[in-house]
Amino acid sequence: MSSLQFYNSLSRQKEVFSSITPGRVGMYVCGPTVSGESHLGHARPFITFDIVYRYLRHLGYQVRYVRNITDAGHFEEEGRESEDKISKKAILEKLEPMELVQKYTNLFHWAMREFNNIEPTIEPTATGHIVEQIVMIQRIIADGYAYEANGSVYFDVEKYHRDFSAKGMQYGILSGRILDDQLETTRELESQDEKRNKSDFALWKHAAPEHIMRWQSPWGEGFPGWHIECSAMSNKYLGAKFDIHGGGMDLQFPHHECEIAQSAVCNHQIPARFWLHNNMITINGRKMGKSYNNVIKLSELFSGTHEILTQGYSPMTVRFFILQTHYRSTLDFSNEALQAAEKGLRRIWEAFTQLNKFVIAENNISAGDPDLEQQCFEILNALDDDMNDDLNTAKVLAGLFELVPVINSIKDGLIKGNALTTATMIMMKEKFNTFLVDIFGLKDEKRHDEQKLGAVLQLIADIRKDARAKKDYATSDKIRNQLLEAGIQLKDEKDGAVSWELV
């Protein structure tokens, strides 16, 4: 079997994965900014890295998965005007940032549960690590790579670049950006603010009087810059050098580039070995974003209450939709594509459910159909290799889909029970369970009350069966048609059994 390979954004090629500490993996993924409700775009990285997490665990690694909550910064509630400059409002009337942050954090966690994402092992908040960030900034100032200006602190990118290029940590190493070009275009633009160069970025920002989130610091009251939180928290929980750093491609620059610079100054090395970036979700070919006014919130996506949507899509449908594309490709959203995913998921899930119901014959060591046996065996064996190849979940699913007709044919008696060996049948069961449930994190979305419904439907199906036996098709069709109108579809199986599904 092949070994796991990841495409490393840092080296711009696939590399065989190995962890720094044998058997253990440290992974940091940039989490959400909780100043608003999570949207479809957020689904991609957190599902993608949930797969990474699940797969590494499947491979036997003990993983420390750190995913932050960005709850500090320049916050305003959506649709709400900035807070009054000097508010005379009573405290309960004022916008309380932590209340806002809590609300959206709760919504984010709700969405993550809906997607069946496993919680990270540590979920640190930026506001909970102000001290660590201040200490790190002080360190950078002490080393001469940051300067204070009017209560704000900026990272001196030009100086950093000059000194660290020789050490192989030039500014731009991750994004491929060339600093000199940026400086050239910058000089003409003559920035009025306190920065020495336009490419300098804030480590700490002075809080204007109207700013509602603020902390005491050696430079006065203010709040941390965006990039420093991830450096401080990853360093605290994963150390100066950890295995995997993940996030969306849009974070590659400037966010991750700046993280590298900050950590390089403090720890003299690039903080992570593997940099994994998932691509964007687009709508009609355009990235989802506030500026494009095409954001679908997750609650809207599930319920179908957005003008772009013709219907709601369940969390598992969305998850499956995302898995059908490689994580480094852009994924274009459309109703047609989601509907296709919904049907595809149903098809593979029904086959999977059926497979688990099979009673596998024991001690069948000679395949009744050697060709089919060989074919299935090859498909099953390729699954791990595809997954190891930079997490090609799309290809794994394609492989599983190829086995669906085999499962259905066995069920319908079109393929004899002894066609495949016991070993292959067991392997098929194992692989479906491993990939679909353990690694891909898919789950049955049928609710518990549907089980009670099942008992009722069984009774109705029995009555209808009697009617059919008497060739009373008027009654049997009436039952079926009216149930269909109620959204329940009966299906007469070949063996005389009746199955049903909600449509």
Next chain:
RNA sequence: GGUCCUGUGGCCGAGUGGCUAGGCAGAGCUCUGCAAAAGCUUCUACAGCGGUUCGAAUCCGCUCGGGACCUCCA
């Protein structure tokens, strides 16, 4: 303007130079009282133009189209 990515059949999407990806939709057939489901078959494409090669969707060049980042962003 700079730095990259990308262009695959009606739609979505894998594709490591040579072998039918897969899903959805459509068509035909089989099974079935009918339907649904299922099975089988079919539709077999790689933006365009050159080049490298015995052989290219896959490598190189050019042209055209689309997108991302350079500002908060998953």
